[in-house]
Amino acid sequence: xxxxxxxxxxxxxxxxxxxxxxxxxIFILPFIVFTVRAKSGRQxxxxxxxxxxxxxSLVSQATESGRPIHVGLGSGQVGDVATPETVMGLTVFDFxxxxxxxxxxxxxxxxxxATVLAAAQGVLQxxxxxxxxxERYTGRELNFYGPDPFAYAAGSLAAFERxxxxxxxxxxxxxxxxxxxxxxxxDPEMTQLGGTxxxxxMALMGTALxxxxxxxxxxxxxxxxHRPSHLGSLATQDVVRVVVILVILVGVVMxxxxxxx
Amino acid sequence: MxxxxxxxxxxxxxxxxxxxxxxxxxxxxxxxxxxxEGVAILAAFALWLGIVNLLGVHARRIVVxxxxxxxxxxxxxxxxxxxxxxxxxxxxxxxxxxFDYVYYPLQATMAALLAFFVVSAAYRAFKLRNIQALxxxxxxxxxxxxxxxxxxxxxxxxxxxxxxxxxxxxxxxxRGIILGVALGTITTSLRILLAVDHPYAGE
Numbered sequence: 001x002x003x004x005x006x007x008x009x010x011x012x013x014x015x016x017x018x019x020x021x022x023x024x025x026i027f028i029l030p031f032i033v034f035t036v037r038a039k040s041g042r043q044x045x046x047x048x049x050x051x052x053x054x055x056x057s058l059v060s061q062a063t064e065s066g067r068p069i070h071v072g073l074g075s076g077q078v079g080d081v082a083t084p085e086t087v088m089g090l091t092v093f094d095f096x097x098x099x100x101x102x103x104x105x106x107x108x109x110x111x112x113x114a115t116v117l118a119a120a121q122g123v124l125q126x127x128x129x130x131x132x133x134x135e136r137y138t139g140r141e142l143n144f145y146g147p148d149p150f151a152y153a154a155g156s157l158a159a160f161e162r163x164x165x166x167x168x169x170x171x172x173x174x175x176x177x178x179x180x181x182x183x184x185x186x187d188p189e190m191t192q193l194g195g196t197x198x199x200x201x202m203a204l205m206g207t208a209l210x211x212x213x214x215x216x217x218x219x220x221x222x223x224x225x226h227r228p229s230h231l232g233s234l235a236t237q238d239v240v241r242v243v244v245i246l247v248i249l250v251g252v253v254m255x256x257x258x259x260x261x
Numbered sequence: 262m263x264x265x266x267x268x269x270x271x272x273x274x275x276x277x278x279x280x281x282x283x284x285x286x287x288x289x290x291x292x293x294x295x296x297x298e299g300v301a302i303l304a305a306f307a308l309w310l311g312i313v314n315l316l317g318v319h320a321r322r323i324v325v326x327x328x329x330x331x332x333x334x335x336x337x338x339x340x341x342x343x344x345x346x347x348x349x350x351x352x353x354x355x356x357x358x359x360f361d362y363v364y365y366p367l368q369a370t371m372a373a374l375l376a377f378f379v380v381s382a383a384y385r386a387f388k389l390r391n392i393q394a395l396x397x398x399x400x401x402x403x404x405x406x407x408x409x410x411x412x413x414x415x416x417x418x419x420x421x422x423x424x425x426x427x428x429x430x431x432x433x434x435x436r437g438i439i440l441g442v443a444l445g446t447i448t449t450s451l452r453i454l455l456a457v458d459h460p461y462a463g464e
Binding site: 017021024027028032035078079083084085088090091114119123153154176179180182184197199202204206208215216218219220222227229232233234236237240244 | 282283300307311368371372374375378379381382383385386435437438439440441442444445446447448449450451452453455457458460461
């Protein structure tokens with residue numbers, strides 16, 4: 001058993017790259033298997049997430065009321081460490097944009113980073129074109145306010161003041177500016193949803209928004225809203241999570257028995 | 262072809278960058294370096310395009326006489342002035358003045374407002390609606406009280422309780438969230454790398 005401890009020490013201290021490669025390899029096989037299954041129409045059971053349920057009903061309400069939904073994509077960049085959560089913000093924006101485009105309704109998107117603006121423009125253009133209203137895309141429904149988080153917050157607030165919105169969804173990379181936007185645009189007539197992956201920002205947004213996604217729930221947006229192919233990666237996450245829990249339990253038991261650490 | 266080409270290029274570049282990270286092969290490292298260089302060049306051109314576009318949009322607002330033309334004028338003057346000072350004297354007292362006396366005070370003003378927003382958000386969060394809110398309120402009050410210099414005079418066990426709250430339940434919860442986020446980050450990255458998701462192609 002002592003050798004197990006030496007093996008773990010060697011693995012973690014000898015080379016970080018080896019550990020990273022091992023983690024990547026653990027993910028790839030179940031990811032491919034589950035994604036192929038999801039794409040072939042296999043159903044996976046999903047527990048309800050209140051934020052996504054409310055968003056689904058809000059897009060229908062937006063069609064009836066004519067009041068747009070705002071999607072704030074945060075200050076993260078496509079290409080840095082914030083890419084995954086920013087991409088999930090774009091996925092939510094895609095969902096809202098497709099519903100708005102199908103009923104020829106307006107939408108508002110705000111971005112705090114130029115690469116996100118370009119990606120969101122592509123998403124909206126695509127949604128308007130696929131719905132048969134390509135001429136409705138003017139680019140004026142998307143606003144970029146600079147990479148400074150507070151400049152982004154101030155710009156978003158100005159955009160809110162131009163017209164009444166049914167809901168605001170703040171999803172992507174947010175820090176304290178998430179609380180700033182949520183509190184300063186607070187309106188009983190406007191539902192506020194959102195989420196981010198930073199635990200500290202999450203706590204701030206959790207107090208200010210009506211519904212928030214917690215932790216990895218942000219990465220489930222596509223699977224819950226409109227992308228069945230994302231069910232594969234969600235299933236992979238769950239399988240690896242079980243493995244991680246088992247490894248933690250084994251580690252705790254071995255440490256308690258004095259074999260490791 | 263309109264979609265297939267960007268997807269193929271993105272997947273190829275992504276896989277090359279990944280292989281570059283894991284292997285010490287000099288040829289692959291050179292390709293990786295070239296890719297990073299390419300991104301920097303593209304970003305520089307995008308920045309110039311952005312400046313030209315920004316000037317165009319706000320100049321049009323002034324010419325048309327939109328209601329916000331005053332703000333547009335301020336933006337153009339500030340942009341050109343900062344650009345001129347930055348190009349003429351990049352590491353000077355003048356450019357430092359722009360940041361020290363204009364940019365940072367504005368940023369500090371915005372940040373200072375956060376204190377009021379935290380209070381109003383905390384007021385709603387601490388409303389006793391259910392058992393979770395009660396736990397939050399009691400925990401919050403304990404941690405809040407122990408920030409006071411005389412907290413140990415109220416009860417010597419208060420600082421001990423604060424340390425336990427921060428090091429056991431808070432750390433455990435935060436680690437759980439961080440682990441979940443890490444798993445989500447890896448699967449989302451794999452989705453992009455293996456072209457299950459392609460946000461760069463407008464999807």
